[in-house]
Amino acid sequence: MDQRLEQVIAHPLHQHLGIETIESESGKARLSIVVGDNVINPAGVFHGGVLYLLCDVCAYAGLLSQLGAHTEAVTHDIHVSVMRGARAGEVVVFESNPVRVGRRIAFIDVSARVDERLIASARVTKTLLDA
Template identity: 35%
Template sequence: MDDATTFLNADPFSKQLGIRLISSSPGKSTLHLDISENHLNSHGTVHGGVIFSLADVAFAVASNTSGIPAVAINTSITYMKAASSGTLIAEANEFSSNPKLGSYVVEVYDQNREKIAVFQGLAYRKSPRK
């Protein structure tokens, strides 16, 4: 990925959710999402799909920081606590990598650093762009 901001700006779904890039570096990213009424489910808490999407985007940004296009081949998430207001923060970190695969862990916190979810993703690195 040439630029994390450009990468994220090319994703209309992330824009619609209100996901913001805070920082990125090789194998890492931090994103924020300010919770709005549109993010809530019928229980009044943030929809699991919103939390998953935030973590998935953080994973996508982190796995594409090398300049080699990477795509998800496996993901999972464990929800730890509900959130209903404030800000969600997703921090992605590369756990392991080789030329074809990268493993990432994304932790999602609320504004008080209480853990909301843990996401794991495995990325496949495609052939470099020419």
């Protein structure tokens, strides 16, 4: 496993949110979390800000499997469309898929699902930098 991916998983915020593992291969990534008390909003549903953050994390994790050791990626833009909420106890699965990875910019699509129900989709744009 890429050391940078291990650092993503071990990040204290990501641990607090409930990320335990991330699969990353061929530019794609998959992660899941159980919606718990630390990620719900006052209305009792999955917090939108956490949803956005995890879409970004999933996009980055997938991209890591395609980046060279001396290339880093930072978020340039993110658009998230939320279609429905997730409730406490539900498992949300995030999957990323690279649309285009160029020399200086990458476009990644991310989906968030509960079972087979799509709850959100995102387009994440990353700027690629020399580390």
